[in-house]
Amino acid sequence: MVNRYKCVVGYDGAGFSGYQVQPNKRTVQLEIERVLTTMNKSTVKIVSSGRTDAGVHAVGQVFHFDSTLEMDGHQWCRALNAMLPEDIVVKSTERVSPNFHARYDACQKEYRYKVQQTTMRDPFTRNVVTQVSQSLDTKKMQEAARYLVGEHDFSSFCAANTSVVDKVRTIISIEVQEVYQNQIEFRVVGSGFLYNMVRIIVGTLLEIGTGKRTVEDMNRILEARDRTKSGKTAPPQGLYLWEVRYDE
């Protein structure tokens, strides 16, 4: 009998060419499928909530897979973590309905983006935050972020090379806060995201935080529905897929 399992996984994106399998590249999907296939003694494919790009991290990525093996969540975690490389950790595994789908059933995602303000580069955090040497006005970034909350056409915040036609998405909340001294965290919750959307939003907010653009520019950028009007795509190493939520 085949069982469907739902798995929550974290990974340090620094050592991967992204999530999705690509020829001759080390990817998260490849490492996990290799281990599951070994355990299962036949090919196992996994289906995730979505891809992450090279260098992007996950704290709570979700995938599902089917297996004839019958183990409880604790046993799966122990077995998988013993065989997976150190930069991937399986946090929980549970048996779910055969109808569960990690991508189609996801109803909310939270991304976080970490920025460290530092005048001198910090070798220890270079892969896990984005280092910024200018000072940032958190309050202005908070104000500008409010324009984005709600249902909007996010064409200005979508990578130009996408095939997606409908660019209307809903952002449920955006918080901008200083979590430690010199570290600012952006927390973006939405029902769905376009390609590079969080990184373009953060890149634009950073330009507002440094004073290169004004708070009100954000509204004009959103209404322009034009990628050339928004800021630079913020680099991948600050981005974390934090949580994927499903209806019970």
Add this chain to the structure above:
Amino acid sequence: MVNRYKCVVGYDGAGFSGYQVQPNKRTVQLEIERVLTTMNKSTVKIVSSGRTDAGVHAVGQVFHFDSTLEMDGHQWCRALNAMLPEDIVVKSTERVSPNFHARYDACQKEYRYKVQQTTMRDPFTRNVVTQVSQSLDTKKMQEAARYLVGEHDFSSFCAANTSVVDKVRTIISIEVQEVYQNQIEFRVVGSGFLYNMVRIIVGTLLEIGTGKRTVEDMNRILEARDRTKSGKTAPPQGLYLWEVRYDE
């Protein structure tokens, strides 16, 4: 005219086969000498306060070098950081007396060792702390550390494969403190250290912290002057050469 410069450097040890030049290995010394030789248009050798092993980090390693170039500290830092890889940062450079010697003149060193208590492995900190799954009794480790302060024969805390004969060293202070939730930091200041001394001290303290050994065992281990009596050598990724102090 040749000038002598003193340089303070930090590095993430994860990507290096240690500090010292070795054939066909990526080392900190090699990267720095390559950049200085390019800038100087002739071979430059650097002399550090001492080696660090593969995987060990530095926040304040010190080296000196001689150069005919005349630049102020700020210019040196800018030029070196522009050419050095991202896992090395030059923090300060200053012109010193031609008699200054980074190794012989060092009068105190501080090492720090970072331990994270976590039941589930954390992919993001695996290269910058040592992860421990057992709970640790900080108070017991503090008490045991007191036995080591002062001038002692540290034969029990020196790697067996050393050629050093005199194993008497002075530890000025050892602090054990919880710096964040779930993170414990050991801070060891001494006038000089034997090979692997801090890592063997920490390894022994961790065995006391988990209850495998008692506080009083530390005194017996010290007096035994025998490496086989002390704990395991703690892994390199938790260790930082924090500061090297010189007499003014």
